[in-house]
Amino acid sequence: MTSRLVVGALALAFLIAPAAVAQQRSDTDLLEQGQQLYQEKCALCHKDSGAGDPPTFPALSGSDQLQDPVRVVRSIRRGRGRMPPFPGLTAAELSSLATYVRDQWANGSRGVTTEEVASALEGIDEASPMVSVWDGVFTEAQASRGKAVYEGACGTCHGYRLNGAPDDPDMRSTPPLARARFLRVWQGRSLATLFEFTRATMPEDNPESMTEQEYIDVIAYMLSVGEMPAGGDELQPDADSLAGVIILGERTEMEPPRLTGADERP
Structure with missing residues (x-):
């Protein structure tokens, strides 16, 4: 009886371990993409350190404005105050960027899924063509x-x-x-x-x-x-x-943004 329990426990561990590794890898990919997007879209004003240049460009490090994921997603998508909107980001990109800024600089908030992004954007008009x-x-x-x-x-x-x-x-x-x-x-x-x-x-x-x-x-x-x-x-x-x-260095056809769909995460 004891041997069966041991075998069962080992089998369960083998099933759980790959899933945990896959989830860790997925979280790492999410943060890496978020960091890249932050450098491209945000660091110019908010700085690499997230310290910004208050009051013109507010700090993101230690900001209580990042605690609400819905507010974060909508602010990125629609803009807020001096911050311009980013209508061309996909659901996966919004998920990555929101996750990154909520996680970095000791902010320590959990990630934002593409499902939460889709929910946050319900009722918001689709972006104009890029x-x-x-x-x-x-x-x-x-x-x-x-x-x-x-x-x-x-x-x-x-x-x-x-x-x-x-x-x-x-x-x-x-x-x-x-x-x-x-x-x-x-x-x-x-x-x-x-x-x-x-x-x-x-x-x-x-x-x-x-x-x-x-x-x-x-x-x-x-x-x-x-x-x-x-x-x-x-x-x-x-x-x-x-x-x-x-702003592009050469002429290219712009793709319309995709704002919904849980399967868009890379």
């Missing part, structure tokens, strides 16, 4: 207005060629605002992120000193210098609409 900066998202007239603003407010530091080389050789170099070096930083981010970051931090000595229209006109000029084509409609200074415009 486009890229190569799809004619600004007009020539808007870029022309942006050039005039840029030359008055930005060119002294960022250079007349937008390459980060100041007009005054005694000034320190600044981030480039067009072409390959700009794209290395901003590739894959949305115009909403660029718009909100620029508004909050530029000009360096007087942030938010321009109108919202002037900021978005400057962005149109930046795109035109990067040889992205003009179109028939102007960019609007609205984070919701700008969130659907992705």
